[in-house]
Amino acid sequence: MAHDVNIKAIAVLDSVLTAPVCTSLADLPPGRSGAVHDVRVRNALGDRLVELGFTVGAPVRMLRRAPFGGPVQVQIRDFVLSLRRSEARQIQVDVQGEPET
Amino acid sequence: MRNIALAGNPNTGKTTLFNVLTGARAHVGNYPGITVERHEGVHVCGDGQRWQLHDLPGSYSLSAHSPEEEIAHHALTGRTVQGAMDLAIVVLDASNLARNLFLLLQVAELGIPVVGALNMIDAAEALGLQIDVPRLSQAIGCPLVPMVARAGRGVTELEQAVAQVLANPGQFRIVDTQWPAAVRQAIEAVKPTLTSRLLLETGASDGEALWWLAANADLADAQVPGLGQTLQALVPRSGDGPDVRRQATEARYARIDSWIQAYYQRAVQKNGTPSDRIDRVVLHPWLGAVLFLGAMALLFQAVFLGAQPAMNAVDWLMSAVADWAKSQLPDSLLRQVLVDGVLAGVAATLVFLPQILILFLGIAILEDSGYLARTAFVVDRLMARVGLPGKAFVPLLSSFACAVPGIMATRTMTDKRDRLLTILVAPLMSCSARLPVYTLVTAAVFAHQAPLFGLVAPGGLVVAGMYILGFVVALLSAYVLRRTAVRGGGAPLLLEMPPWRWPRPGNIVQALWDRARVFVVQTGSVIVALSVVLWALMSFPNNGLEPIEKAKLIQEVERSTLADSPQRAKGLQVVDQRDAQARLANSVAGRLGKLVEPVIAPLGFDWRIGIGLIGAFAAREVLVPTLGQVYGQGRADVDDVYVGRVARELAESGGLTPLKGLSLMVFFAIAMQCLSTVATIRRETNSWSWAIMVLVYLNGLAWLASLAVYQGGRALGFA
Structure with missing residues (x-):
C-alpha cells in the first residue's frame, strides 16, 4: 500500500518537474524562449495579439526589457515586437530550454 | 483599366513597390504606419496594358476594424472604389512569412484573386532563409514572385504573374480554410443576411462574413440592419463560449504553419x-x-x-x-x-x-x-x-x-x-x-x-x-x-x-x-x-515726429556742431532714427x-x-x-x-x-x-x-x- 502511494507520488512529482513551466511573457527572463500557451484576454487586444502570431504553440523569445518597468522586446515567430509589460502579462508562455549561462 | 489593390503588412516595402510601379513619390520610411490614406496611381505594363493601382494602408489583419483596416477592407470589397478589385497584389516580407501570409489568406477569403510579391528576398537570403518558392506557391494556390522592389528586381515577373491570373482568375483560387465547426456555423448563419442586405450578386464570401463577425454589434446594426442581433447571439465576447474570431485566426495559422514547416527553412542564428x-x-x-x-x-x-x-x-x-x-x-x-x-x-x-x-x-x-x-x-x-x-x-x-x-x-x-x-x-x-x-x-x-x-x-x-x-x-x-x-x-x-x-x-x-x-x-x-x-x-x-519738433532737433544739432563735422552727421542720423521710431510707434x-x-x-x-x-x-x-x-x-x-x-x-x-x-x-x-x-x-x-x-x-x-x-x-x- 505505502509502496504504491510512493510510486504515485513520484509519478506526480516527475510530471510536475518535467512539464514546461508556465509563466507570463512579461516574466520570461531575457534570452529565454518559450511557446505561447494562451492569450488570456478575450477582447480586441487579445484578438490582435493572436492575429500578430501569438497562436497556441508559437515560438516566442524574450530579447530584452527596458529599464524602470518599460516595454519589453520579444521575438515572436520571425519578427521583433515591442510591447508594454501590461500587455505582455496577458500572454501565458510555456518556458523551454535551460537558462543561458 | 483593371483595378489592382496593393495590400500588405506595414513596413513590407508596399509603398516602395507602389512608387516603382507608378513612378509616384509617396513617402517611404523604415517604421510601420507610413501610409494612412489610400494612394492611387497608374502602372503601364511592358505590353502597354494599364492598371489602376490602389495602395492600401499597411495592416496586419483585416478584421480589427481600426481605421486603416477599414479603409483596406472597403477598398478591396469595392465599397469605396467603383467596383471591387480585379486582383490584389499582397506584398510579403520574405523574412517574416507567417504573419504576412495571414493577411494574404484574409484577402483571398474575400474572393479576390491574389498574387504574392515576396519582397526583400535579398534580406531573407542574407539571413540564411531558404524558401522553396515553386512548391510553396503551389501549396498556397497563388503565384509567388520573389522580388526586391527598391532595386526594381522582379517587376517584370510580377507583371507576368498578374497578367496570367487576370486572364484566368478561376485557375488561381486559394482553397478556403477548413474552419472549425463553430466558425463554419457562424459564417453560414450570417451569410444570408449579408447577401440580401448588401445586395451581393454572388453571395457573401467567407471573408465578408468573418469581417462582420469581428465587428461590434451596434456598428454592424447601423450598417446592416438586423445583423447586430444575429451577431450578438453568435459571438459571446465574454465567458468561455466559442470565440469565432480567435478560432478563425488559429485555423489560418495552423494552415500557414504546415506550409512554413514544409517549404521554409530558417538557418540557425547562433548569436541572434x-x-x-x-x-x-x-x-x-x-x-x-x-x-x-x-x-x-x-x-x-x-x-x-x-x-x-x-x-x-x-x-x-x-x-x-x-x-x-x-x-x-x-x-x-x-x-x-x-x-x-x-x-x-x-x-x-x-x-x-x-x-x-x-x-x-x-x-x-x-x-x-x-x-x-x-x-x-x-x-x-x-x-x-x-x-x-x-x-x-x-x-x-x-x-x-x-x-x-x-x-x-x-x-x-x-x-x-x-x-x-x-x-x-x-x-x-x-x-x-x-x-x-x-x-x-x-x-x-x-x-x-x-x-x-x-x-x-x-x-x-x-x-x-x-x-x-x-x-x-x-x-x-x-x-x-x-x-x-x-x-x-x-x-x-x-x-x-x-x-x-x-x-x-x-x-x-x-x-x-x-x-x-x-x-x-x-x-x-x-x-x-x-x-x-x-x-x-x-x-x-x-507719421514721424511733429515737423516743428523735428526742425527744432535739427536746429539744435546744427547749433552745437560744426558744419561737415562727423559729429553733425552723427547727430543728424540720431534725429532720423528718432523720427523712424516715432513713425513705427504711430x-x-x-x-x-x-x-x-x-x-x-x-x-x-x-x-x-x-x-x-x-x-x-x-x-x-x-x-x-x-x-x-x-x-x-x-x-x-x-x-x-x-x-x-x-x-x-x-x-x-x-x-x-x-x-x-x-x-x-x-x-x-x-x-x-x-x-x-x-x-x-x-x-x-x-x-x-x-x-x-x-x-x-x-x-x-x-x-x-x-x-x-x-x-x-x-x-x-x-x-
Missing part, C-alpha cells in the same frame, strides 16, 4: 540575427540611453555649427540682392515694399533652409536605418507613465517636423480619447517653424558666449533644451489632461521593430527634396505674404504692439517684440523678418549678413538680453501660434471647442512659463 546584435548595444539599459542622448546632441550641434557657412553664404547673397535692388530703384514706396517686405521675407525663408535640411537629413538617416522606431523602446516608459497611449509615438514623432501631418497621423488610433489626447499635446513638439526663432534669439544673445569645453556651442545646447522642454511640457500636459478633460482610453503599444538597414541615399534625397520644396514654396509664400502685410502695418499711417502695428504691451511686459517683452509676436501668431517664422523691420527702421547699413544683422540690432538696442531671450524662446516652445494647426485640429476633432481649447491652454501655459523664467531670472539677479 545581425539586427539583434546591434540592438544589444543600442538598446542596452543604460548605454542605450547614453547613445540616445548622444545622437540627439550630435544632431543639434550639426544643425547649428554645420549650417553656419551655408547660412552665411545665403545671407550674403540676399544682402547683395537687396543692395542691388536699392541701387537700381528710386527711393519710393515700391522700393520699400520690395526691399523691406518681399526681399526680407524671401531672405528669412532661404536663410534657414540649410538648418532645416541638416535637421531633416539627420532625421531621415535615423528613420531609414530603423533607429527612430526603436526610440519608442527608450521613451515609452515615460509616455505610459503620463497616460499617453503607445500608438501616440509615431504621430508625436512626425510632429517634430510639423504638427499638421503629426495630427493627421493620429487617424490610425482607434480609441477616440487616446486620439484626442495625442492631438492636444502634439503641437508641443518643437516643429521646424520654431527653429528659425530659436536660431535668431540664440544668435542675438548666446552667440558670443565661449564654447563649453572648447567645442560645444552653448547655442546648440540651449536649442536642444527647448526641444526637451516642449517634450516635457507635453508629458506634463498629458498627465493632467488624462486626469481631467480626457479620462479613460489607453490603447496598447504593439510596435514592430524594423530590421536595421543601411540608409538608402535615394530615400534620403527624396525626403530632403520634399522637405525643401514644402518649406520654400508653401512656408516661403506665407512668410513673404505676411512680411509684406506687416511692412504695410508698420509703415502706415506714415503706425498701426506700433499701436497694436503698445496695446499688448501690458500683457507681455511681465515676460520681459516691450511693444516692439509685441509686434513680432502678433506677426508670429499667423506663422512662427514671421518673427524673424518682423523683428528685422522693427529694429532696422531708420538704419541704412545693410553691410552685415541678414540674420546676423537682425540679431545684432536686437542685442544692441537692448531689446533682448540673455534672460529676455530665454523667456522669448520658452514662450515660442510652448505657445500655439500656428493657424494651420488650429484649422487641422478643428477638422480632425470636428469641433471648434477643442481647437479653441488648445489655443487657450497652450498660450496660457506659454505665458506662465515665460513669466516664471523672466521673473525668476530677475529675482536671481539677471537682467
Whole structure:
C-alpha cells in the first residue's frame, strides 16, 4: 500500500518537474524562449495579439526589457515586437530550454 | 483599366513597390504606419496594358476594424472604389512569412484573386532563409514572385504573374480554410443576411462574413440592419463560449504553419540575427540611453555649427540682392515694399533652409536605418507613465517636423480619447517653424558666449533644451489632461521593430527634396505674404515726429556742431532714427504692439517684440523678418549678413538680453501660434471647442512659463 502511494507520488512529482513551466511573457527572463500557451484576454487586444502570431504553440523569445518597468522586446515567430509589460502579462508562455549561462 | 489593390503588412516595402510601379513619390520610411490614406496611381505594363493601382494602408489583419483596416477592407470589397478589385497584389516580407501570409489568406477569403510579391528576398537570403518558392506557391494556390522592389528586381515577373491570373482568375483560387465547426456555423448563419442586405450578386464570401463577425454589434446594426442581433447571439465576447474570431485566426495559422514547416527553412542564428546584435548595444539599459542622448546632441550641434557657412553664404547673397535692388530703384514706396517686405521675407525663408535640411537629413538617416522606431523602446516608459497611449509615438514623432501631418497621423488610433489626447499635446513638439526663432534669439544673445569645453556651442545646447522642454511640457500636459478633460482610453503599444538597414541615399534625397520644396514654396509664400502685410502695418499711417519738433532737433544739432563735422552727421542720423521710431510707434502695428504691451511686459517683452509676436501668431517664422523691420527702421547699413544683422540690432538696442531671450524662446516652445494647426485640429476633432481649447491652454501655459523664467531670472539677479 505505502509502496504504491510512493510510486504515485513520484509519478506526480516527475510530471510536475518535467512539464514546461508556465509563466507570463512579461516574466520570461531575457534570452529565454518559450511557446505561447494562451492569450488570456478575450477582447480586441487579445484578438490582435493572436492575429500578430501569438497562436497556441508559437515560438516566442524574450530579447530584452527596458529599464524602470518599460516595454519589453520579444521575438515572436520571425519578427521583433515591442510591447508594454501590461500587455505582455496577458500572454501565458510555456518556458523551454535551460537558462543561458 | 483593371483595378489592382496593393495590400500588405506595414513596413513590407508596399509603398516602395507602389512608387516603382507608378513612378509616384509617396513617402517611404523604415517604421510601420507610413501610409494612412489610400494612394492611387497608374502602372503601364511592358505590353502597354494599364492598371489602376490602389495602395492600401499597411495592416496586419483585416478584421480589427481600426481605421486603416477599414479603409483596406472597403477598398478591396469595392465599397469605396467603383467596383471591387480585379486582383490584389499582397506584398510579403520574405523574412517574416507567417504573419504576412495571414493577411494574404484574409484577402483571398474575400474572393479576390491574389498574387504574392515576396519582397526583400535579398534580406531573407542574407539571413540564411531558404524558401522553396515553386512548391510553396503551389501549396498556397497563388503565384509567388520573389522580388526586391527598391532595386526594381522582379517587376517584370510580377507583371507576368498578374497578367496570367487576370486572364484566368478561376485557375488561381486559394482553397478556403477548413474552419472549425463553430466558425463554419457562424459564417453560414450570417451569410444570408449579408447577401440580401448588401445586395451581393454572388453571395457573401467567407471573408465578408468573418469581417462582420469581428465587428461590434451596434456598428454592424447601423450598417446592416438586423445583423447586430444575429451577431450578438453568435459571438459571446465574454465567458468561455466559442470565440469565432480567435478560432478563425488559429485555423489560418495552423494552415500557414504546415506550409512554413514544409517549404521554409530558417538557418540557425547562433548569436541572434545581425539586427539583434546591434540592438544589444543600442538598446542596452543604460548605454542605450547614453547613445540616445548622444545622437540627439550630435544632431543639434550639426544643425547649428554645420549650417553656419551655408547660412552665411545665403545671407550674403540676399544682402547683395537687396543692395542691388536699392541701387537700381528710386527711393519710393515700391522700393520699400520690395526691399523691406518681399526681399526680407524671401531672405528669412532661404536663410534657414540649410538648418532645416541638416535637421531633416539627420532625421531621415535615423528613420531609414530603423533607429527612430526603436526610440519608442527608450521613451515609452515615460509616455505610459503620463497616460499617453503607445500608438501616440509615431504621430508625436512626425510632429517634430510639423504638427499638421503629426495630427493627421493620429487617424490610425482607434480609441477616440487616446486620439484626442495625442492631438492636444502634439503641437508641443518643437516643429521646424520654431527653429528659425530659436536660431535668431540664440544668435542675438548666446552667440558670443565661449564654447563649453572648447567645442560645444552653448547655442546648440540651449536649442536642444527647448526641444526637451516642449517634450516635457507635453508629458506634463498629458498627465493632467488624462486626469481631467480626457479620462479613460489607453490603447496598447504593439510596435514592430524594423530590421536595421543601411540608409538608402535615394530615400534620403527624396525626403530632403520634399522637405525643401514644402518649406520654400508653401512656408516661403506665407512668410513673404505676411512680411509684406506687416511692412504695410508698420509703415502706415506714415507719421514721424511733429515737423516743428523735428526742425527744432535739427536746429539744435546744427547749433552745437560744426558744419561737415562727423559729429553733425552723427547727430543728424540720431534725429532720423528718432523720427523712424516715432513713425513705427504711430503706425498701426506700433499701436497694436503698445496695446499688448501690458500683457507681455511681465515676460520681459516691450511693444516692439509685441509686434513680432502678433506677426508670429499667423506663422512662427514671421518673427524673424518682423523683428528685422522693427529694429532696422531708420538704419541704412545693410553691410552685415541678414540674420546676423537682425540679431545684432536686437542685442544692441537692448531689446533682448540673455534672460529676455530665454523667456522669448520658452514662450515660442510652448505657445500655439500656428493657424494651420488650429484649422487641422478643428477638422480632425470636428469641433471648434477643442481647437479653441488648445489655443487657450497652450498660450496660457506659454505665458506662465515665460513669466516664471523672466521673473525668476530677475529675482536671481539677471537682467
